[in-house]
Amino acid sequence: MKLVILDRDGVINVDSDRFIKSPEEWRAIPGSLEAIATLNQSGFRVVVATNQSGIGRGLLDMAAFNAINDKLTRQLAQAGGRIDAIFYCPHAADAHCECRKPQPGMLHEIGRRFNSDLKDIPAIGDSLRDLQAAHAVGALPILVTTGKGKLTLKEGALPEPTLIFDDLSAAARRLTS
Numbered sequence: 288m289k290l291v292i293l294d295r296d297g298v299i300n301v302d303s304d305r306f307i308k309s310p311e312e313w314r315a316i317p318g319s320l321e322a323i324a325t326l327n328q329s330g331f332r333v334v335v336a337t338n339q340s341g342i343g344r345g346l347l348d349m350a351a352f353n354a355i356n357d358k359l360t361r362q363l364a365q366a367g368g369r370i371d372a373i374f375y376c377p378h379a380a381d382a383h384c385e386c387r388k389p390q391p392g393m394l395h396e397i398g399r400r401f402n403s404d405l406k407d408i409p410a411i412g413d414s415l416r417d418l419q420a421a422h423a424v425g426a427l428p429i430l431v432t433t434g435k436g437k438l439t440l441k442e443g444a445l446p447e448p449t450l451i452f453d454d455l456s457a458a459a460r461r462l463t464s
């Protein structure tokens with residue numbers, strides 16, 4: 288099975304240091320929804336793994352989180368794309384859970400749910416912790432320089448091998464070529 292794992296904020300949508308707390312604050316990065324549709328058309332199942340510590344910190348509740356994901360899903364459907372599942376970690380950093388990236392808990396859960404060993408499965412993110420979680424499970428870390436990606440690239444110390452692309456569109460073109 289062809290599977291690809293995406294971070295959400297900074298990869299699919301414009302990120303915010305103040306968290307994405309409402310559907311109004313959610314804006315797709317140009318081309319990202321079409322990129323997901325391209326992946327789907329090439330036989331990829333697309334799943335999201337996203338840290339959402341704003342939930343644990345009380346900045347948004349589950350109703351708001353679900354409404355944001357509904358907006359994503361609706362706009363994606365209009366672009367002809369589909370996400371199979373959204374995995375999220377609601378915990379604050381100080382909860383020391385097993386799911387908050389760079390911990391690999393969400394990715395292990397995806398592997399179980401989709402019956403995949405995750406080996407060389409593309410995992411696309413804009414933060415070092417996305418790449419570290421991917422590396423920890425034997426997936427293929429891919430950095431996009433949208434969101435925090437430029438800063439991540441500048442700070443370096445990326446796991447080997449990490450592929451680097453300008454945005455999700457460019458990554459999807461490579462994965463489907």
Ligand SMILES: [Zn+2]
Pocket residue numbers: 376377378384385386387
């Ligand atoms: Zn967690």
